[in-house]
Amino acid sequence: MFKENLLKGKRILVTGGGTGLGKEIAAKYLALGAELWLAGRRGGVLEDTAKELMAKHGGRVRTQSVDIRDAAAVDAMVQRIWDEGGPLTGLVNNAAGNFISPTKDLTPNGFNAIANIVFHGTFYVTHAVGKRWIAGGDKGTVLSILVTWVHTGSPYVVPSAMSKAGLHVMTKSLAVEWGRFGIRLNAIAPGPFPTEGASKRLRPGGGFDDSSKMNPMRRVGKMEELQNLATFLMADGCEWLSGETIAVDGAGYLATGSGAYFTELDKLSDADWERMRAMIKAQNEKDRAGRTA
Numbered sequence: 290m291f292k293e294n295l296l297k298g299k300r301i302l303v304t305g306g307g308t309g310l311g312k313e314i315a316a317k318y319l320a321l322g323a324e325l326w327l328a329g330r331r332g333g334v335l336e337d338t339a340k341e342l343m344a345k346h347g348g349r350v351r352t353q354s355v356d357i358r359d360a361a362a363v364d365a366m367v368q369r370i371w372d373e374g375g376p377l378t379g380l381v382n383n384a385a386g387n388f389i390s391p392t393k394d395l396t397p398n399g400f401n402a403i404a405n406i407v408f409h410g411t412f413y414v415t416h417a418v419g420k421r422w423i424a425g426g427d428k429g430t431v432l433s434i435l436v437t438w439v440h441t442g443s444p445y446v447v448p449s450a451m452s453k454a455g456l457h458v459m460t461k462s463l464a465v466e467w468g469r470f471g472i473r474l475n476a477i478a479p480g481p482f483p484t485e486g487a488s489k490r491l492r493p494g495g496g497f498d499d500s501s502k503m504n505p506m507r508r509v510g511k512m513e514e515l516q517n518l519a520t521f522l523m524a525d526g527c528e529w530l531s532g533e534t535i536a537v538d539g540a541g542y543l544a545t546g547s548g549a550y551f552t553e554l555d556k557l558s559d560a561d562w563e564r565m566r567a568m569i570k571a572q573n574e575k576d577r578a579g580r581t582a
């Protein structure tokens with residue numbers, strides 16, 4: 290779909306780039322010639338991903354372990370990137386956290402665990418990068434990975450839906466405020482693209498079959514479809530495209546609203562939720578054991 294070296298000369302930071310959608314987007318950017326920084330909380334996972342991607346595609350991938358909930362750590366990371374080779378040309382806001390839970394059972398801590406990553410953390414990274422672009426007179430592109438819930442809302446993932454909706458508004462607001470500096474912001478709202486992080490916390494009992502059945506195209510997303518859109522939005526040639534959140538979901542949210550995801554969880558019993566919570570917690574603990582930030 291794209292010519293070789295389309296992204297040559299681009300320097301792009303992908304948050305949450307060690308796994309899931311972030312890793313897939315990073316792989317495509319690297320294959321098209323971009324130089325990459327991957328950030329995340331688990332240094333070992335980032336290192337493994339960087340090695341794997343460079344072995345496959347060549348090029349240069351550097352890593353930085355950081356928890357984006359920590360604004361000072363985010364600023365130090367971005368300063369390091371600028372110090373080690375100059376300004377970024379692009380930022381992919383991909384890092385996120387989420388789990389399904391009846392909203393009545395959430396504690397303030399549970400709400401904050403998600404909102405601090407998605408809503409606050411994504412702002413910290415965008416701000417740290419954007420203010421440097423403006424100070425240096427550099428142009429740049431921000432691409433945020435949202436979800437179709439920004440349009441529909443979604444039951445059982447309310448902290449995520451609220452936080453991602455905030456980023457949808459950030460995208461529109463800053464596209465206007467920073468347009469005159471040559472900075473553009475867009476977002477992708479993916480439908481279901483199953484990854485381990487999402488499956489283990491959003492479908493701990495198993496697959497995405499129900500959302501496939503309800504989708505107009507009767508399937509979930511193919512990773513290359515997401516990679517291609519992320520590449521188009523990061524490449525030169527569409528600079529006037531800014532402030533948009535583009536859904537890639539087989540027209541799923543138009544057909545079903547928020548119903549395609551979690552409405553079926555209405556039928557779970559308290560015992561079912563207890564089991565789900567245990568599975569999610571086991572995954573959280575496994576991830577936490579690998580954290581270096």
Ligand code: HXC
Nearest residue numbers: 385386387388390396398399402436481486487566569573
């Ligand atoms: C209720 C829960 C819970 C659960 C955690 N908590 N899991 N409450 N049900 N299943 C509560 C805890 O009890 C605690 O509150 C609080 O949340 C913080 O929990 P920790 O485990 O200490 O949090 P932390 O280690 O900071 O981990 C953050 C996390 C974790 C968000 C909970 O899941 C994470 O780091 N996730 C990152 C990866 C991820 O989630 N990927 C999926 C992204 S999918 P108390 O009060 O007990 O202290 C996505 C949307 C995509 O973003 C859409 C796809 C379709």
